[in-house]
Amino acid sequence: MDIRFLVKGLIIGFSIAAPVGPIGILCIRRSLSDGHWVGFFTGLGAASADAFYGFIAGFGLTIISNILVSQQIILKLIGGLFLCYLGLKTALAKPAQDAANPSGKVVSAYASTFFLTVTNPMTILSFVAIFAGLGLGSSNNYGDAGILVLGVFLGSALWWLILVSGVSLFRDKISSDTLHWVNRMSGILIFGFGLGALFSLVIGD
Template sequence: MISIFLTNLLLGFSIALPVGTVTIEMTKQGLKNGFWHGWMVGVGGMTVDFLLMAALFLGLAPILAAPAIQTGMWLLGAIFLMYIAYDSIKNADKQITLAGKKTTKKLASSYKNGLLVAVSPSNLVFWISVFGTFLSSSFAEGSELSFIVAGLGVLAGIQVHDIGLMSIVAGTRKVMNETVVKWVSIGAGLVLSYFAIVFFVRFLSRIF
């Protein structure tokens, strides 16, 4: 079981490394409001991961793999990302708390942003393809525990990545001023807008 956990911890860390929507939002919130706000975005994203893992464990993989569900997630992902992107650009010069000052932004708000940006078909595809296969083989061997340990390993790997990233961001934040943070927020909003457009195009390609 230890080897399964460590192998999947490495897997979780690896899949968290590429820059995606959650990483972008984590970095933005980390720069604007500090380590804990950036980390809470990651926790929000991981909550979605955990729910997908639980859904697979409960036997909902065929439902999650249904074309209609995946099509709907492309649209939901586009809407949520565009909302976060708009908010990021509109409020780029607001809620900026430089290092050493106390932020007024609530952690629950950062957590909510993490939930919204994590509603992505790429998350769904990953959990179905990787853990759907693993779950089938685990159940065939009569070992539900193996699936649970593997899932916890992946989540732990994601946490290792998130804590490491936020530690770097927290250090970088100490030498930034409000103008730099503002433009980082605008840049993050533009990147998230790009992802939103990509998601929407994928949604359109599935219905036409």
């Protein structure tokens, strides 16, 4: 086992997760409105999807990769519509009264971001490009490939843990009225990302 593959995976997972997009906005909003654990599981869903695509790229599963790339229009349509739905739902949501008891919210938080990340065609394209550029794809050593994928998951999860922990520090200092505005603004931004994905289909991007 080569520990360098774990380090490379950590760097790849962290760097792909770090740019702020709809998932980042959703994670910040849920951390403020619903508490630390809901926010963390929101990010963990994205980290799991990153690991899934890292698995495809790391093990050189070109058949699956080609199928996903060929269906990117359908995936973008589904993802765009779901983002619009999630944006409206977020804008109309009320802040949780008891952030210490997230109950079943962690499950839906995890599932929704896993679905959003998996249906983003750019995710698989990013992993394929990065792995190919670094010469990490189609490895004959499945042990090293597995360590690489583990690193991708841990790197992505590390980013979400850092983000959620930082945001959660401010939750107790924010009033209920402010949280309502956080929900509305987050919902509008997420809805905007959804419209952007759908519009890109119309212009053929």
